[in-house]
Amino acid sequence: MAKEVTNSFPLGVSRPDLAVEDLPEPEEVFGVRKIGPKEVIKFAIGPSLIALGISIGSGEWLLGPQAVGQYGFVGVGWVILISALLQTFYNVECSRYVMATGETPVVGWGRVPPGFLLWVPLSVFVVIFAFIAGGWAASAGQGVYALVHGEVAPAGAEEPRIWAIALLVLVFLITAAARRISRTLELANWVMVGAILIALVLIDLFVVPFSQWWEGIRGFITPAAPPAGITATQLGALAGFTALASGLNWYVMGHYRDKGYGMGYRVGYISGLRGTRTKVLASGVTFPDDPANATRWRRWYRLLLIDMWGVFFVGAILGMLLPTILMAHAVKLSGEEPTQANVPTFVASVLEREYGTAMFYVALILGVLILFSTQLGIFEAMVRVTTDAAHATSPRLRALVEEDPRRFYYPFMLTLLVIIAIILHLALPISLVQWSANMSNLGALFYPFLLIYLNSKLPRPARPRWWHYAILVLNFLFFGFFFINFIADFVGDPLVTF
Template sequence: MAKDVDERASQSTEYPLGVSRPPLAVADLPEPEEVFKVRKLGVRQIIQFVIGPSLIALGISVGSGEWLLGPGAIGEFGFVGVGWVITVSAILQTFYNVECARYVTATGEVPIVGFGRVPPGWKLWVPFSLIAFYFAFIFGGWAAGAGQGLFALITGRVHRPDEIEWVRLLAIGLLLVVFLITALARKVSRTLELANWVIVGTLLAVLIVVCVLIVPWSTWWEGVRGLVTPAAPPEGITATTLGALAGFTALASGLNWYAMNHYRDKGYGMGSKVGFLSGMRGKQEEIRSVGVTFPDTPENTTRWRRWYKLLMIDLWLVFFCGAMIGMLLPTILMAHVVTTSGDVPTTANVPTFTAEHLGADYGQGMFYLMLTVGVLVLFSTQLGIFEALVRNFTDAAHATSPRLRRRLEGDPRKFYYPYMLVVLVVIAAALHLALPVELVQISANMSNFGALMFPFALMYLNSRLPKAARPRPWHYVILVLNVLFFGFFFVNFAYEFITGGPLVSF
């Protein structure tokens, strides 16, 4: 059957893929130089023009798993038996990101729209995907954590329990800052990339300097050894706690697809033929409601291999390496602080724990420096997640509703910005549900829920791409491992949520 589709597509202007959605249009893949408007792609051009979507994903991941959950777990339980979960999670999630980006690059359709092609069709998969995504991230734990750090930065001290409302108001204020950043952008994705270049680059540079100056090399070695040493989890830790760490190491396990839209807006492959979301200062070009793919010709096969190599650079060199470094540095710093202070972090004070203790040891300057790093880290997460909540709903509604497209008159910004204000109000209410880290733990385990089904949806979609873009058999094996690894942790979370006690503890 796939062979018949390939033969028809090579001779047609349409490419049928899946169910309930119109066939993809067909056009030749562009050369990367054509898309990025350079004469030749060298190292400098790749850094300047090609790398970007992975930075947005990295900026999101660093603020939840790397800054909150990783240091919190390792501060309480140590490296050995916890670190390997971080490494396995990062490897599996990067492979999963590659498969999400493969579909976007080959078709120009973002995942939330592509899932609508999976049987029984978009009326199930699009709403279900949005519900799973929103249920994981609408609670706003990342925003609450940023507000907590900002309160301490402004007042010079950690907030008291009766001041929690001020923390929430600061978190809401930071959400308004995100709205202004996107509104003032010419191209939303490019602005997010540049913001994360600055934020992620600054925080990694500061963390490297601080860790080199104050963390003993023995702790560095323990951190590295913990990441690569398979060992039984430490006594007292539950599978739910490990699942939160696994879910938010290197992004959001089964829900990583929500950040892959930026490959379309960046212009990777066929994304360059579909359109992108402009900011208020830019000129909005019409975004196609149906994607475009390419015929199987020798020329397109060669071009696909070039695009796939660029994906590998963006995801493995930047995203994976950045996530591992971003996890190592805060965790060894946390381990050092726990050792020297004799104290351990709690869910209530993880966002400010390191700054508070380092300030006591090294003075107010260190206190403010680490608070600034914490606020930057959590704000980068806030920036990416808040925008993604709005972007994915906008993309889904625009692609599936002809009536909405007619009302928007080719300009999805008419929906994007008003809807962003609606989401802001909802998150502002959700911030009052629990402590910041508790909210993030809920989000992380709900991300593991997504790993139970979305890898299978990707297998269906990617196996029907043009022959040159299809995954190799071992890629499907990796996707099944994603299901088993993250699914195990979600089952434990669900059991504990229902019964009040962990299914598996160590």
């Protein structure tokens, strides 16, 4: 039970001071007697799986394989590895703030000068703008079409878009059936991510020669210049959607609040339609700077590192390596290169010619699972970010929905579904995904610095060490470069060509 609040903790500007209570023990949050390896797997791991479900998606199944299929591993794999390392560090720092305050990042940005009137609506806009193009949904629709008809969809076909919209409706139904939305997403991704990685390992062991495995691994660990002919826009899309979404990764880290990590346990979570109505505090809660809470903080931080480095990072690397070596092998078998139009089904078509119809359908089912896990995470996260922002910053809205975020969450999800259904008809799926990935890099131009501001003001046990700040600046330099080049390429000539 929460203790009575006796003081407050000022943090930043334009938002109420944080309430102050003791950090809960992990055993209290997860309802167990002791946290051991079994309990970590069963209860503590979770938000990383939601992030990984998004991660093993557009970048790993579309952009990475397309780049490797056209240009090989050397120079491409190195970009993938750097991106994954930087993003995992960034995820940890975003989650640090959530654990220490119980506030999701989109709410925390409102504490950075000049205040929430700038940063909160801007952040919602950037997330919606980056992902509303719906390339992740359109690509999944192409996979379903091929699965139903046994052939690749003709150019410009309408039916794949209808399937994409049907999958959006399925996301709505999954969240509507949930008792606790984050937990339902975790369980769905336990199944999907587990099935994806196991199936990829088995298929690759069956069809990909060892030399191709080694070429892929060597490409990851060999520093090299980008291959001749690849554009910085292609590399930027690959960097942006390797692992998760570069500068916009924070939009998924709010699940640590709903999981109950640290002070998230004191703030509340968004329940599903079938769940018990729960109150989500409009402002966060932090902990006193004393030895007992410092010890609890270290325990929570270790769980975070296990979740992020042990699950997310390892899964993201495998999720990029396994599809790309399969694509590279398909290119060698066929003597062809994937195009923007056929990359979602290219591997399945090649495997059908070499190994029969059964392998065609296995690859298609795998592709649909990969892209649907991305669709589930991205679509829900756009709704979640907007809901958290509106609920925290608008007393009028809180009164209108009677302190029940679900009354905003579900109507907004339906509205967004209609808008994405319209946008799906505007471009090829890969073009939409490349746009989203490069827009993700936009966030790297400023969110690392917002994070530095916030985390430097946390209670002392929760503050980062100096080298954490240095790595956040590296995120700015690496992903920011690709975004600036993308804009230059979009309006005229790119700053860098290879």
